[in-house]
Amino acid sequence: MNNLEQKIKELEQRVDLIETNQPDDKLSVVVFSGDLDKTLAAFIIATGASAMYDEVVMFFTFWGTAVLRDLKKKIKKEDIMAAMFGKMLPKGSSKLGLSKMHMAGIGTAMMKSLMKKKGVMSLEELMKIAGEAGVKIVICEMSMNLMGFKLEEMIDYPNLSLGGVAKFLQEAASSKVSLFI
């Protein structure tokens, strides 16, 4: 009898540990590229997942950080090289180009026109829906620093924070699905 109780206790401890280590019903996405097409794919996956999974976290890093700049927010940059980089990079979602067939903007304009015609949501609409659906956005601090971007020039978004690679790795470790886009 004591023996059985002991065995059950051991099993309970093992099951406790398994439950603790189980991933959450969560999607983690790294948005590295600042291309229109890849960013669209990231937000289509993220908004889709917000309806099916418990939690969705998007990490914007490198070129991806430029996607989140707000065209209307103007800030002064002291650092000359950061100012130059900031000018060369697309200022926000409406200025992105396709990773292929951009063709000096013609291909990108064609794609946007096609999307409208076919009833596919624009990137701006997807970002709005993502915000409303509780999709979390974390912007890579190191990339912001590198590109010379400041939090004040980023879009207004319900659930936006700064974070590092450790934040991504922590979320990914407890996610069912992790993608690098």
Next chain:
Amino acid sequence: MNNLEQKIKELEQRVDLIETNQPDDKLSVVVFSGDLDKTLAAFIIATGASAMYDEVVMFFTFWGTAVLRDLKKKIKKEDIMAAMFGKMLPKGSSKLGLSKMHMAGIGTAMMKSLMKKKGVMSLEELMKIAGEAGVKIVICEMSMNLMGFKLEEMIDYPNLSLGGVAKFLQEAASSKVSLFI
């Protein structure tokens, strides 16, 4: 005694739930890029996984959908912009270029020649093997719609279907490994 039975019952329910939530021995791959090199990588991983995992599902989206067009199948497009887009995108696996060093086709031809010489399977051979090995292909409906592609112009493949982002997210949630290529 009752107490022990109760504890065992509770444990059984917890273990049931854990088993239900366990991922399948499955690989889900998003094939976003229509580049020769990345599509090759996707099929090398997919055919490799078909021998080691229980199930492999490939989701073709955006530029990736152009990979699956059949050069020999001709269909009339009513939509002018869709027809233009269709003409500009590579028609099938034999027309893809490298993501790097394409060099107006010279680099791509060199790579194909090198692959042949070194005994690396061509994309067409890999696709055939994937089909025979039971690798499932899902083509993104929204992308097909956007690019103006029709199911009738796609390759003959044993296990091909149309699907949306929800289908990918459902498969990924129950996959051991998910990749975005």
Next chain:
Amino acid sequence: MNNLEQKIKELEQRVDLIETNQPDDKLSVVVFSGDLDKTLAAFIIATGASAMYDEVVMFFTFWGTAVLRDLKKKIKKEDIMAAMFGKMLPKGSSKLGLSKMHMAGIGTAMMKSLMKKKGVMSLEELMKIAGEAGVKIVICEMSMNLMGFKLEEMIDYPNLSLGGVAKFLQEAASSKVSLFI
């Protein structure tokens, strides 16, 4: 009583199996691209993970293999096409370009200068730290063969080996997180 013992035994077997199938605290990364920015991202994630996870494995394939060439090691190539390919591809980490805004090397030089100024580690420093932290590197045998690279021309790295797609799929199947970069 016998009945309870039987039930406990069955539960133990089910929990054994669940534990066996649990992923390790491990990250698997495919480094496909030979771009400076993406390779930096891969090593920032890998070195970050080496401090948080039990194990990190990086698989270098296709263009990624060129990253690992050692500028100082010279070997003779018999195969003319392999020799040509070898000349055209970047020779090691210091010769990589950005995936965007490379601008004939100006953008890449600007980025490297910015990284230095902002105290972001260079790729070479990250690779050194990765090696010291026990991050494993596996180079894709097929890609080496295709590009005409030899193991003798690769960098000195504490934990470097050759492997195929099966090695990646095996590691990924037992990893918490798998990424394709």
